[in-house]
Amino acid sequence: MFSPYKVFLILLLLNACGPSLPDEVADELAGIRQPVGFNDHIRSILSDRCYTCHGPDENSREADLRFDLGREHIIASSGAEVLKDLLVDRILSSDPEAMMPPPESNLELSDLEKALLIRWVDEGAKFQKHWAWTSPQVSDLPKFSTDWIRNPIDNFTFAKITSANLQPKEQADDVVLLRRLYFDLIGLPPTLEEIEQYLSTDPKIRWENTIDSLMASPHYGERMAVEWLDLSRYADTHGYTVDRYRDMSPWRDWVIEAFNNHLPYNQFVTEQLAGDMLPNATSQQILATGFNRNHPQNMEGGIVSEEFRIEYAADRANTFGTAFLGLTFGCARCHDHKYDPISQEEYFQVFSYFDNINESGQISFDNATPVPTLVLMDEEVAAIVEMLEREITDLEENMQPPSSERMIRLKQSLNTGLVAHFDFDRPILSDRLKSSRIAIAKTSTQSQEILLGDGYSGKAPVLDGDAWLDLGNSGLFDREQPFTIAMWAWIPKALKNGTIFHKGEGAILYNFRGYHVALRDNGLEVVMARTLPDNALVGYSASGMPRDQWVHLTMTYDGSSKASGLSLYVDGKIQDLVIEQDNLNKSILLSRDKNQPGLQLGARWRGLGIKDARLDEVRVYDRTLREIEVAALADKEDLGTQIAVIPSAHKKQEVELREKRRQLNHTVDSLQEVMVMKEMTQPRPTFLLDRGQYDAPLHQVTPDVPALFASSTTEQPNNRLELAEWLFDPNNPLTARVVVNRIWQTFFGIGLVETSEDFGSQGSRPSHPQLLDWLATELIQHNWDIQHIQRLIVTSATYLQTSHATAEERTADPQNRLYARGTARRLTAEMVRDNALAASGLLATKIGGPSVKPYQPAGLWKVNQSTYEEDHGENLYRRSMYTVWKRSVPHPTLHTFDAPERSECMPRRQETNTPMQSLVLLNDPTFVEAARVLGKTIVSAASPTKGIELAFRRACSRSPAAEEQQLLQDLYDQEIDRFQKDPSKMKGWLQIGESQIDDDSRRVQYAASGVVASAILNSDAAIVRR
C-alpha cells in the first residue's frame, strides 16, 4: 500500500501535527503502574490486530513493515521512527487514510490496548521472542512457608493466588474428592464398596493407594483413550457424504492398552507416528500408525482422486501440528501463516513426511479397507498362514521339470486349457466353447448394438470407447489360478490411454479390483489388484504396441501372487516389464455372491476406453501358456511344431500348489484389515501447491521442519521416524509443553494455556508460565512418564481443594484460572451415560472390540441411506466410548453432550448446557431404563427412605442431604399416588428398554422409583463432578 518513501513522508507529516491523546486513553495510561512486557501484553495486540498486514505472510504484507521479527528488523527496513511516534500517531488517528488498524479491516484497538502500546513505545519498544518458541525454562520454585503446599505445583499456584489477594481453599470432602479422582482417572464413579473401603483406610496412605489402584485399573486406559480419540479424529465411519462403516477398533484398542501399559509419551507417539518404520516393527507397532489414517476418506463417485489424496496428507500434517506441537499448522497451507513464523514452503515440507504412502483419494465402493493396510492375525491364524506359506515355498522350490521326452504338436497343445474363445464370426457373438455365453455390449444404462467391422479373421467388434463388451462369466479367476488372456488387437494411433480388457467392476470406484491390461501413456500396463494402488501387482512396459495394425496381445499369469508371475506378450514376444507394485495378499474377486463380473473388452464403466479400436479372436486359458504357445497364437510359430508334453508329476504338483495357494488365499481373505502407514520405497515427490490446491503444483520440496525450531539439536529429520525422534529432542520448545498442558486440561477442564490447540501468537498466554515449564521439564526428566505428571497433579493441594466458592470469589475469577478453589465440571458425554449405567448396575465392563449400537431413535441414519440396527443384551450397556461413531450422524445421546463429530483433530471439547441435554436425560431410553433399574434399589430396600438414600449414593457417591432426602421422599409419594390413581401413566416407565422388572405385583413401586431415580440422574449432584 505504501512505499517506504511514502511511509517516510507520512511520518514527517504526522510528526508535525500528530493527533492528541484522547482522555480515555490518557486515563488508561495513568492506570498502568508496572512496566509492560512484550510477551505479556503487547504481542497479543500486535498479532491480533496488526499481523494480518504486518506479520509473517509475505504476500499480504503492507508497507514492507512487519512486527513479528523484532526491533532490529523494523529499524533496518523502515527506520527507528516507526517504533517511536509513527505507531502512536497511527493508532490514535481518526483519519481513515492513516488510522491503524484501517477501517476496512473491521478491527479496532481498545483504549487500554492503545495505552499499552503507547507505554510500550515510551519504554523503548522492546521485543521478546514468542514464549512458545523457546525451550521451557526451569525457574526456582516460589518459596512460601505454608503447610497448604503439598508439591511444587502448589508453589506456583499459591504465588498467583496470593498475588491476586485470594486464599486457597481447604481440601474437599472425602467422598467428593474420591468421586472426582475416579472420574478423572477411570471415567467411572466409585462403587459403594470402594467408597466404604476408602473411608475405612488409614488417611495417610489411602489417597496414594487409590491413585495406584486406579492407574492400574483396565478402565484407566479407557478414560485416557477418549481424549486421545478426539485428538486422533477416530470414528467408525469413513466420513464425507457416503460415510460408510469402517472398523478401526483394533487401533482404538491399541490406544487403551498403551495407556494401561503406561507407555511413555515419546514411545506412545513414536509408534503412532512411525511405528511402521521402527527396526523389526511388530504388528502392534504397525497397527499404532493407524493414528495417521483416522481422517475422513471419500468414496463419492465423481471425485478426482488426487484432490482427496492431498486432503488426507494435509489432514495428517495438520493433525501432527495441532496434536504434538499445538500449532494451527493448517493455516499455512494456502499462504504463509498470518500470525506464526510458518511459511507455506515449510508447511509443504512437513506435509511431505505424510505424503509418502501408496493410497487412493477415492476409496473403494465395495467397502475394501483403504490401502495400505495391515492384515490382523491372532497367533493361531498366524501359525496357519506361516505353515501354508512354508509349504507353498517348498512346493515352488521343488517342482519337477516341466518337460518330458514325449512331444505333441502346438495345435494340439493349444487346445489344452482353453476355456473360452470368441471369434465374433457368427451371427450370434457366442463363445465357441460354450454357446450360451454371448458377448454383449453394455453401458451403465443399457445394452448397445455391437457394430462389427473387418477383423483379424472374419469380423471383429468396432469399439466406441464407452460401451464395454461383456464376455459373460469368462475369465473369472482368483489370484491362485494360473491363466492366460490372448487376443488380436487393432488400436488407433491417436489413443494414448484406455482399457483394452479387464475383469472388474468399472474403474476407480471399485479401486480396480480384478485384473486389466490397458494403454497408459502410450505404454502397456498390466494390473492385478485386490485394492489399488497398494494391494496389487503392477507391471509396465514403456514400449507399448504397434498401432493402426493388427497386433497380437497376450497376458499370462502363473498363480503366484507375485509380479514376476505376470507376463505381457506383443506379437508373441515377451515384453520387459518394470515392476511398479508387488504386493498382493488378498482375493482379487469382488466380495459378492452373485453377479461377479467376468472379462470385459474395450471400455470400463466410468473409465477411459479404446474408441475405434477392434479386438478379435479372444482366447482364455486356465493355465499359463508357454512362450512358444503364445508365439503360435501370434502366428509367429507354425502350429505343426512339436513341443514337449508336461509330465503328470509336474501337473500333480501344480494342482497341489494351486490348492495350497487357494487355502492361503481363503484363510487370509476373511481376516480383518486396518489402515496403517507404509512408507513407499520410491518416495513420492511433494510439491508446494499454489493456494493449497491439488492441481496447482509449483516446485518440489524436501522434508524438513520449520526454521522456528532451530534450537532443536537433532539433525534435520528426513522421514517420519526421524520426525518423531525430532519431536522428543529435549530442546523442542513445544512437545512437552503441549502434552502437559493437555494433561492439566484433563484434570482442570481448562489448560494452563487455554487454547490447547494453539500455542502460537494468536493463542492464549499461559496462566502459569513457570508452572507449565516446570511440568514440561519434569516430564522430559522423567522419561516422558505421563503418569508421573498425572500423579503430581492429583496429589497437589491445588487439585484437592473444595470447589465451594462465594459469589465474590467467583466474580474475582469466574473461570477459576487462578486455582484458588477446586474445579467443578459437568461430566463429559461418555461419563454422564456411564455414570447412569454404573449407578443402575447395567454397565457392561468388557474392554475393546468392535463398536456397539445402543439405543438410538429410529430413522436417524436415513438421511444417509443407512439403517441403525440396535444391538441387544450386553452391547446396549457397554461404556459409551464404544458407541458406534458415525461422523455424519453422531449418536445423539453423546453428541448432545458435546462429544465432537471427530472429523478433525480436536484437542478440547466444548462444555455446554442446553435444553436438548435436559431432554436426553429426561427421555432418552438409555436414561429412562437406567432410572428404572436404579429404582429397583428403592423397591427392594427395607424402606423407601433407605432405598432413596442408597439410590442417591449410587448415582452421586455422596449421601443426600436431609432436604434432598425429603424432596425425593415427597416425589416418591407423589408418584406412587399418581400411578395408583392412573396405572396407564406407568406404561413407559415400566416398558422402556430391554430389561424387565422382576416383580409384576410391585409395578407401581417400580414406576415411582423409576421417576425418583430419574430425578436423581438428572440432578446436578449426578452430572457434575465437583
Added chain:
Amino acid sequence: MSDQPIQNMRRRDFLTRSSLSLGSLALSQLSWGANNVNPVQNRIKSNTHKPKVRRIVYLFQSGGPSQLDTWDYKPELQKWHGSEMPSSIMQGQRLTGMSGNQSAFPVASPMFSFQQYGESGTWLSELMPYTSEIVDDLCIIKSLNTDAINHDPAITFLQTGSQLPGRPSIGAWLNYGLGSMNDNLPSFIVLVSKNGGGQPLYARLWGNGFLESRHQGVQFRSGADPVLYLNNPDGYDGVDRREMLDYLRKLNQVQQEAWGDPEIASRIAQYELAYRMQTSVPEVNDLSDEPDHIFDLYGPDSRDPGTYAANCLLARRLLERDVKFVQLYHQGWDQHLHLPKGIRNQCKNTDQATAALVKDLGQRGLLDDTLVIWGGEFGRTVYTQGKLTRDNYGRDHHPRCFTVWMAGAGVKKGFTYGSTDDFGYSVAKDPIHVHDFHATLLHLLGIDHEQLTFKHQGRRYRLTDVHGHVVKDLLS
C-alpha cells in the same frame, strides 16, 4: 519469562471481555441454551443497516436440479441435439470422474416444452405448472456458480461457505449473530423430506462448526417424536412431567445453595425451556388445525407428515411463530441417468407445495419480512452422461452455472438476474458466486458479512471467508 500480571489490565481486560460477551448474550442467548466456557466473541455491534428480512426459509433441492430442463431455457439446443459439444464451449473445464472419461459428449436438448409466464414473461418448462403461477413474485438468479463439482464439497460449500468440513452452517451463523426471536422454539430448525433417496445428507450441513453447539440446527422429524427425546415415557403427560420437574428444580436449588455455582441456575433454566418445548413443538407440529383449503393449496401430500409438501406447510407454521431460519432439504435431484423420468417425479413431488408456500406466506403478509430461497448445490451438464436416445439422457454435475430463486422480503419481484451462454454451460452475464450469494443473504438480514466473525484457532472466520460482494441489483 515474565510472569507478573498487571492488575489494572487484568481488571480492565475482564471488563472489556465481559461487556463484549454481555452484548452478544443479549443478542444470542435470550433463551436458547447457555454456555459456561468461552465468552461469545460476537463482533456485530449493531446491525449496519435496517434488515428487511426477519426470517428465512431455504428450500434446498439436494442433488443438483437441472437448470436446463427447468429455468434456463436454451432454444438453440434443439439444433445441436445429438451433436458433439463444441470444445469452444467446454473449454477443457474439469469434469467429474463419472463422465470425464466418456469418449463422446453429445448435447442433450431438454425434452420438455417451455413457455413464458406472468407479466414478467418468465420462461419456465412444463415441469413446474404451479410455480409458473408465482413467477412474478420471484427473483431468479441464472448465473449462480460454485467451486465444487461433487456433492459433498458442493453442498458443504453452499451451506457453510467452505468445501471442507468444520465451518458453521448458514443457520448457525444467523443463530450466533442474531439470536432467537421466540422463547419456546429453537431459532434454527431443519426439516428433511422423508423417503428422500438420492445423495446422502449429514448433520454437518446444519452443524455449528466451531461455534458453540447451541447454535446448531435442531432437526424436526415427522412422526411421533418430532424432536429427539421430546416425548415423555408413554402415559406420562405434561402435567406429570411438570410436577416431577418441580422436584428436580428444588433438588438442584439445594445443590446451588450448597455450592454457589451459577451454572446450576443455568441448568434449571434449560430444563424450563425443555419443558416449554415439550408443549410448543407438538403444537406447531400438529397440522390438524389447518383448514382443508390450505391442505388443498399445498397438495394432497401435505396431509402425509414428513413429505416435502407437509414440511412446507410446517415451515409456514414455524415462520409464523418467528423461527428465524427454517432449512428444508429435499433429496433426489441427482439425475446422472434417466433424467427425464427422474426430474418429472421430483417436480411432481415439490412444485405445488413450493408455490403454495410462497402464496400462503403472501396471503398472510409474512412475505413482507420473510425470504424464501429455492435451489440446489450445482447445476447439470448440457451434454449427456451415458447414452443419448430418443427419450432418455442423463446429466452430470455442473458447477459453472445454475439457477436458484428467492422470493419475498428485500428482493425484486418478477426479476431475472444473470444469463448463460447458448448452451447453458457458462455464465454469459452477471455471475454470482456462492460467496456473493451468502453476502447478499446476510445483507438482507441487516448484517455486514465482513463483520459477522468468530475467532477460532487464532483466525477470524466469516461465512464468506475472505470473499463475497453484496449483489445490490437483486435488492428491492
